[in-house]
Amino acid sequence: MDWQLLLGQATANGLVVGLLYLLMAVGFTLVFGVMRMVNFAHGEFYMLGAFAAYTLVVKLSLPFLLAVALSVVLAIVFGSLVEWLVLKPFRKDELNGMIATIGLAMILQNVALLTFGPDPVSLPPIATGASTVLGVTVANSRLYVVGFALAVLLLLYAFLRHSPVGRGLRAVVEDADIAAIHGVRARIYYPLGFGIGIGLAAIAGALMAPLFSVSPFMGQTPLLKAFMVVILGGLGSIPGAAVAGLCLGLLESYSTLFMSSSTADMLIFILVVVGMLAFPRGLIGRGEA
């Protein structure tokens, strides 16, 4: 078989999946950076984003883009509320905060189970057919998703770099105490940081919803991937999470070409564990040890 073509196809596949991991991981690391909390419920927010898109598109017949935008807004609001009402006592309390998010995850997943039932549901596709570029075939729906995801990332970048609120958020992630001295108010930034962090997860869920099916259990795997990406990229480092997310997507895609899926999974796990031990600050070196 033509190896160049195969590699090209694998690269395209890997980049699409890598974008998903990127969105999940950046949100995850943002939450950690702001609140020093490992959010075990991150995957459930991904799932909720997907269900929000599903409900808006299938039950209310809204166009897809509008549904995604609405889902994100809803997610940010919901996330901020959750942080303020439930997680406030655990800010800065790493271990207990983690366990609290486990409890949160259990509640969210089972509420979804009660509301939607255990069977997967699907959305109508946003586009049909596929395009072939340079011999590599990518489904049109995936191309659209990549486009939207890139748009989201650009927005995020602009927000963090240029808006005063965004800069404040980055300051809190870098060093919360110094930020406080400069007048950055924790009361706003904690809920906001959490809201945006899980909002990114919700966007990922909403964007991926038409590609894969939507079920209350769909958040487990993205959570695990988010863990691995931030371990590689460094907890608390946004650029680290971004680069590591893409790398993981590509790595998975290439390794599946050469070996069976489960062997690939195992190797990647081992790599991640070794990577964490060798580079505690993350491969990019900007995380916190």
Place this chain on the structure above:
Amino acid sequence: MKAHAPQFLAAALLGGLALGASAQETLKIGALVTLSGPGAAWGQAMKNAAELAADKVNAAGGLDVAGRKYKVEIVAYDDKYQAGEAVTVANRLVFEDKVKYLIGPTGSAPTLAVQPITEKNQVLTSTLGFTNKALSPDKPFSFRPVITTYEIADPQIAWLVKQHGVKKAGGLFPNDESGQVIARDLEAAYKRAGGELSAKEFFERERVDFVPLLTRMLARGIDTIELDGNSPGTAGLIAKQARELGFKGKIVRTGGPATAEIVNVAGKEVSEGMMVHAVLDASQPAMQEYIASYTAKYKVAPNGFSPSYYDFTNMLFESMRRAGTVSDSAKVAQELGKLSNFEGVLGKLSWTGKESYGTDHQLAVPFYVAEIRNGVEVVRARCTVAEGCK
């Protein structure tokens, strides 16, 4: 009011007498099924089918065995498709609820885990699990009402290879006990039919992105994708993503009824022309009646495995009538094993399996190869375990 009172009183008295005369006992039948997580669709179908059969018999005044009437009650618990949970549920059903007959378990692993308990306590089980270890001569109380890949693969694949020229097939399978068993059986069947299952990929059950695996598989030059072994939703996703990758060959599913869900997930365009294994022949009147009553009560179309359980529950009732007892499960099991050419909604049913498992506790149901046209199954060949597909 006053004028009607004496009539009401009389009616009440008569009604009371009538009830008193046929003092109804309750017959509890347990359902050890998967109601959450993967496999929930099947577990739910099993429970619903049994309840439908119970409803029918109760509406006719109860199950009449040796002159006594019994109200049939289905007691269902969820085993979450996990062996450990299944054991706890089995403990509860056998020792607390004291049932002697079980619908289920749904999965192979839970079945193997609970069989030591059910066999020791003479409790009948009716597994959906495809593992060939579930039936054996030293498990006289274990039965299987659904046919497995082992029984249907050969005739169907032989027909597909002959009629449609399938040569090199590839399949994606979940990395669990059913997936592994089915992959093994399919490989053998393709070889015997003169074709080849040249690509087998296993994946973690929760996976939703199959593009990397499909890329790997398509690179081997297959002409057919085999969807058997996957849950209905997953099968739909695989088909959809394969077409998105530009796969132009055949897509078949030689086992596991799932057409409605596949069409739902993959869309009518992708599923057009798929050759699938079908258990229902919707043109038969008995089946139409079953579908109608199932849909009326549960508001969804019946899953392909549910008619097997509807028929099995009725066979159980018939065995109890012939044995003259509901409490002596050993006698009932014996009568059950002796039933042959039983009229069910699936057709004429008999037991088979001695060659493969050492005991005739596998239900031989007729089945079909169908083509999906515009989202609906159209029967193209009729098959039986004994005679193959025509």
Place this chain on the structure above:
Amino acid sequence: MTTQVIESKLSPVASAPAPAQRRSPWLVPAALAALLLAAAPWMSGQFVLHLAILACINVVIVNGLSLIDRCGQLSFGHSAPVALGAYGSVLLASGTGLGPVVSTALAAIGVGLVSGLLGWVILRLRGVYFVLVTFAFAELVRLILLDAAPITGGANGIASIPPLQVAGLVFDTRERFYALALGAAIASVLLMVWLFRRPLGQALNAVAANPTLAESTGLSVLRLQIVGYMGGCMLAGIGGALTARYIGFISPESFNTGASVAFITMLVIGGRKSLYGPVLGALVLTPLPELFRGAVQTQHIFYGAALILILRFLPGGIAGLPRLLHKGVAK
């Protein structure tokens, strides 16, 4: 003595200076209640026995988790040593023909060695990083068990595991196995109590409270944590071996992240600070699914809410209740 005098002078509450005096009115009734509770399953039927056995095995496993927690590190992958102990003892027995007891002991030692090695590598990490790595490691173990089908049976698992046999006494009835499980549970609690009275236990406490300070007083934090980690994993391995011999069937699915989360839930709800926390957690949470069996989702929502509420308002878990009540009463 001096401390007691100071305490009694400082507390506005009239005397009752003594923890000793405070304990005695409760000690005898509590012991009686515990005895009754322990004996009850033998008189209550097969299903209750089944739940009691599972609860006792959970006590052993969660005590292991508690031991690791008391070294200052929380393991989010406790299902891994349980799985290794289960598979280890079964495979050793079937592969080498050694008796079940010997292979269980050997498996426990094996788990100890593996976790010692692993601990030596990963215990250098702190807090959240340790958590993530243990999580990842547990998933890795599950994947390996799933994939090594020729040895482990893969997804099919291993069925028809022969029951335990000690000197001709076969543990194949629930009554007998309950005696065994109860013994193991009590032994694990006694072990914890004994350990934390000794210098080693004190050292572990010191390490957990303030690692830097402990290091500066000459204690080797890493070595102590490795010892604690090994001990905790061995207890888990023994629990796993017992599970295998009782249920008679093991598969990788029984040892997934859900199991790890369940153990943490039991520890936290029972009480992380108390030596009886694991017992309370296991006792309360093992039978609970049976009450909820009709409504699985509601049950999990309840767990999640309970976790959050306990962390927030009752950090001592259920074991912390008596102290809270006492404070209330003493006022």
